Amino acid sequence: MDYAEKISTHYGHGHLLAAIRAGLEAQGIAPEKASIADLGPVDEFHIGGRVASAHFLDQLEITPSQLVLDVGCGLGGAARFGAKTYGAQLVGIDLTPEYVTTGQALCAWVGLADQVTLHEGSALALPFAAAEFDSAYMMHVGMNIQDKMALFAEVSRVLKPGARFGVYDIMKTNDEDLLYPVPWATTAETSWPAAPENYREAFENNGFTVVKENNRRTFALEFFRKMKAAADAGKGPPPLGLHVLMQQSSAEKVPNMVANLTANRISPVEMIGVKNA
Template sequence: MENADILVSCVYPNSVERGGFEMTDQKQVAHHYHSGQLLRRIADGCAALDLTPPISHDALAPVDEFHIGGRLATEPFVKALGLSPESRVVDFGCGLGGPARYVASATGAHVTGVDLTAEFVETGRALTEWTGLSDRVQLIEGSVLDLPLEAGSMDAAYMIHVGMNVADKLGIAREAKRVLRPGGIFAIYDVMQVGEGHMDYPAPWASTSDQSALETPQTYEAALRSAGFEVSDRIDRTEFAKQFFADLAAAQSRAEGPPPLGLHLVMGDDTALKVRHMVQNVEKGLIAPIEIHARLAV
């Protein structure tokens, strides 16, 4: 489609490689999330909706808010950060950059997103161009355990549905402490383990159990405290998730097929199976979306 071709031409493939994970882990994570032609699929979806740049970041939310609750979860999570146009923020594992663009648009803050998956970063840069937010959002390929940022350069940090792919929770917390200024906040919204039992895979974050790094909220909090943070809040979003899943199922039952823009463009042909397993694991009380907020001493 002509509009899709115009959109694809916006991509900027330059990237920065960083270390931090074990190489095997890097390959597993990148392979799980890489799908190929992601930008083309999103461009085709935009063309089907007659969307051409400049495109509102709200219009892209169905495809670039890759976490339980999507934008409905992002809004209160970001509000709690208390950001301003002067804030400098880092997004740990930014994916396509949806939350980063929302933060920049809603608060005026400058956001640097870092993600291990090159295709996500390259596609996210194009989406940032489409939305006209490149002056406030920078996406970089790299590891959340070795951020390409100077020490003490950030006012706030957040991580959304990323820790399930990183076994070294203490390493994440230490890296957050390194890049934050005194008094900086680190907010996490992850799927966490809250019960014992058989977990169904594939899930959105891992194809098999050996690729998953699920941990309990207590493990996250212990890592944060060990790194020097004071944990101020923990919020269990289980009931929110169940209602979100119910609303999503109701909407899908009324639809005649997948929408032009949706997470199926990111997760691929087995999207339904991955989501079904995640819902089942939540309903069995094995996992839950949890927010944890922590702050460094001034």
């Protein structure tokens, strides 16, 4: 099994669309009548979910005329939210086939199949033309990619001069080893979180000027505190949530994530770069 297959296998579910359908129906929601908000708890696989997406994507200054690339789109939740909120055309690419096929079905459910297109493929070999996109972003993707320079070079290639590239990744904030498993990796073999200075270097060496940087650790800790409180109050998880994606492993992955955050081994960090003319 090569590296890409290991990543895809890690994220694969097996019956993901059926699980999401069941979660909606448990709330009395017919899947074909679901809204962007209904899907938000399950289709935004990053710390902070929809709230984090709104905070992050607002900084990209997306307009209706733009073509925007979602690198490592997962189920396409952020892409659908971006299309609905800003009126732009969104294109997503992800390594996990089940995420792409499920995401395409979700786009059809919410009536965005003509505005959001998802592709299966690698962020290191984007199947797009040079200078094709007006903006790009990735959310919790770089932790699975060792060669950040190659990743940023490929994103730079497909962006127009002046385009914004936003990153919301989990970054290393001290030298301690992480507790595993975590949501993005079962072991350190497929885990490559890097320090903020490594990301800044990748931006600058590939023709970007970093214009914003936000450490979201406090927000992340509060997000997990609220999630635990809600689960405790409800005596279990809601019908839809990230536990649907991670299945039984969420019982170990989420506490390890919180422990790593609490020890300041990692932090979710936003960075916004502008491609130089």
